[in-house]
Amino acid sequence: MERETMEYDVVIVGAGPSGLSAAIQLKQLAAEHEQDVTVCVIEKGSEVGAHILSGAVIEPRALDELIPDWKERGAPLNTPATEDRFLLLTREISYRLPTPPQMNNHGNYIISLGNLCRWLATQAEALGVEIYPGFAAAEVLYNDEGAVVGVATGDMGIDREGHPTDQFTPGMELRARYTLFAEGCRGSLTKTLCERFNLREGVDPQTYGIGIKELWEVDPAKHQAGKIVHTVGWPLDPSTYGGSFLYHMENNQVAVGFVIGLGYANPHLSPFDEFQRFKTHPDIRPTFEGGRRIAYGARAISAGGIQSLPKLTFPGGLLIGDTAGFLNMPKIKGTHTAMKSGIVAADAVFAAVTADRKADEVTDYPEQLRRSWLWRELYEVRNIKPSFSWGLWAAIGYSALDTYVFRGKAPWTFHHKPDHTKLKKASECAKIDYPKPDGVISFDKLSSVFISSTNHEEDQPCHLTLKDPTVPIRINLALYDAPEQRYCPAGVYEIVRDGDGSNPRLQINAQNCVHCKTCDIKDPTQNINWVTPQGGGGPNYPNM
Ligand SMILES: Cc1cc2nc3c(=O)[nH]c(=O)nc-3n(C[C@H](O)[C@H](O)[C@H](O)COP(=O)(O)OP(=O)(O)OC[C@H]3O[C@@H](n4cnc5c(N)ncnc54)[C@H](O)[C@@H]3O)c2cc1C
Ligand code: SF4
Incomplete structure (x- = not known):
């Protein structure tokens, strides 16, 4: 069956803050210059925002540039930051430290990034952007000269053995003069582009963190809209990078999360369980007592900074947002930088499209970026x-x-x-004895994944592919005690055995995957390759 083709000037992969900002800026420029530029955004989540998970405290600088009257237009930035606290935790006590200047949030807002993306999508659509949620870009399209000329969405209706079912519908080709990859941290197509165009040559490897987050509705007496708390220290040992955030949002909700650098060494460490025991600290627990957990999710975060940015352009395409790695880690903020990169990319692509160019390299984008506040901001915190x-x-x-x-x-x-090279052998590291969840403040993985509303069509090829199926037992289990069982925050990877404990094998519960991309990053031999499942599958986050 032939694939249908649709033609645009610009195709954008991913409806996160970077992709939507680029789409809006392109259409605003087109209106301003009375030009017709066609723009399409595809998003693998079932709706815009369904796969968005962030803190989030937003610095509104890029939004001010993109939509100066965002307040009048009802952008969901309803909770100004009122108070910053930076705490050092020991097992029993917390000490208040001076807030580092990067973490001063005066002038910022506590938001749901999912809701901001939903609002940005309505702004984009009002300008004429076509947005297609529920479609994963599964393949990059190239012309005979090797330039990127668009993407293809994945086929629907393929069974787990890879055979078409009676529901089979071939993917669609979305062809464009230029394609912007806005896939967020560790984009799966971006990974293939980096290899094909050697985009990482001469730069540092990207480094990452895993962010695990819950949304709670708390006792109104304990809620203080606008309050921001960050902690370092317990339960992590001093050699493991990480810390927590607590953001008091609107409607008596508190976003609580824990970020752990994926360069951690001990394969016995479980980021999920570190987060659960963090909440039991005597100075943290009271916030949640009498409250109710309403959502759960996880997502990797790009942490390498400016020295880890790959080459940003190649014939026919550009990388924007976290898939390139524009996050400012000392601030734990990547939304304003993702948006700014999208705006700058749109400026450069608009000039190229209106000059009737196509499928060439838009080198003006990195040049303009180097002159922008984004570059200065990342340069200053690089060490x-x-x-x-x-x-x-x-x-x-x-x-x-x-x-x-x-x-x-x-x-x-x-x-x-690279993070995956830092994992030590299990035999060289102490086992960690995590407390059992109490079901009140701390929880297990399965009940957590349940409230992420994650869903995948079961009869489809596994999207967690193994380059060598013998590695999970031969190397990962033998040397690292199968760390994927612990670093996956959704319980996707399980070592199962026969009744007598023999014959260990890896079971992949792919339907639970929350698309955080941690396995693609942390697998010690890089044997796991995360590819897009059928569009629409994955978490269904409400306001994460
Ligand atoms: C736990 C945590 C806390 C954070 N806290 C903050 C904070 O307080 N403040 C802040 O400013 N930043 C914060 N960040 C960072 C911020 O969320 C990111 O920098 C920002 O979301 C990056 O935007 P993006 O558009 O590049 O990518 P994303 O927001 O990740 O969006 C990418 C979109 O592309 C879609 N997509 C990916 N691949 C495909 C594909 N192949 N086909 C179709 N669609 C695809 C995804 O589903 C997603 O919707 C935090 C991040 C995490 C994980
Ligand atoms: S399988 Fe991989 S991408 Fe999916 S939730 Fe687990 S670690 Fe994250």
């Missing part, structure tokens, strides 16, 4: 995250020096190593 490889205390000391004395202008740049 802070890498300094955490020395441990928490040394990093706090160095970060203060870098911020207050060098002011981000130190004449050196620290470098990163």
Whole structure:
């Protein structure tokens, strides 16, 4: 069966803040210059926002540039930040530390990024952008010269053995002069583009964190709209990078989450269980007592900063947002930078389209970026995250020096190593004895995944592909005690055995996958390759 084709000037993969900002900016420029530029956005979530998970405290700088009258238009930025607290936790006690300047949130807003994306999508559609949720871009299309000329959505109705069923519908080809990849952290098509065009040559490897988040409705007496709390320290040991956030949103809701750097060394560590026990700290637990957990999810976060940015352009395509890695890790903020990269990319692509160019390299995009506030912002903080490889205390000391004395202008740049190479052998590391969840403040993985409303068509090929099916037992289990059982926040990977404990094998419960991409990042031999499942599958986050 032939694939249908649709032609656009610009196709954007991903309806997150970067993709939607690019779409809006393109259409605004087209209206301003009385040009007709056709723009299409595809999104693998069942609706815009369904796969969006963030903190989130937003710095409105890029939104101010994109839609200066966002307040009048009803953008869902309803909770101004009122108070910042930065705490160091020990097992029993918390100490209030001075808030690092990067974490000062004066002028920022606590939001649901999912809801902001839903609102941005309505703005984009009003300008004439075509948005197709429920469609995953599964393949990059190339012309005979090797330039990107669009993407194809995945086929629907393929059974688990890869055979077409009677529901079979071939994917669609969305062809464009230029394609913007806005897939967010660890984009699956971006990964193939990096390999094909050698985009990572000469730059540091990207490093990542996993962010696990819950949304709670708390006792109104304990709620303080606008309050922002960050913690470092317990339950992590000082050599493991990470910390928590608690954001008091509107409607008595509190977003609580824990981010752990995926460069952690101990394969016995379980990010999910670290997060659960964090909530039981004597100074954290009271916020949630008498409350109700209403949503759960997880997502990887790009943490490498400016030295890990790949080449951003290649013939016919551009990388924008977190799939390139524009997040400012010391701020734990990537929304304003993702949006700014989308805006700058749109400016450059608009100029190219209206000059009747196509399928060439839009080098104006990185050039304009280098002149923007985004570049300066990332440059100034480039040494802070890498300094955490020395441990928490040394990093706090160095970060203060870098911020207050060098002011981000130190004449050196620290470098990163790939996260998956940092995992030590299980035999070299202490096992971690996590407390059993109490079902009140702390929970198990399965009941958590249940409230992420994750759903995948069961009869489809597994989207968690293994390059070598023997590696999970031969290497991962033998050397690392099967760490995928612990780093996956959705219980997708399980080692199952016969009744007598023999014959271990990896069972992949792919239908539980919340699309966080951690396995694609942390697998010690990079044997797991996450590819898009059938469009519409995955979590259905409400206001995450
Ligand atoms: C736990 C956590 C807390 C955070 N806290 C904050 C914060 O407080 N403030 C802040 O500013 N930032 C925060 N961030 C970072 C922020 O969320 C990201 O920087 C931002 O979302 C990046 O935007 P993006 O558009 O690049 O990608 P995303 O927001 O990830 O959006 C990408 C979209 O593309 C879709 N997609 C991906 N691949 C495909 C495909 N092949 N086909 C179709 N669709 C596809 C996805 O489903 C998704 O909807 C946080 C992140 C995490 C994980
Ligand atoms: S299978 Fe991979 S991408 Fe899916 S939830 Fe688990 S770690 Fe995340």
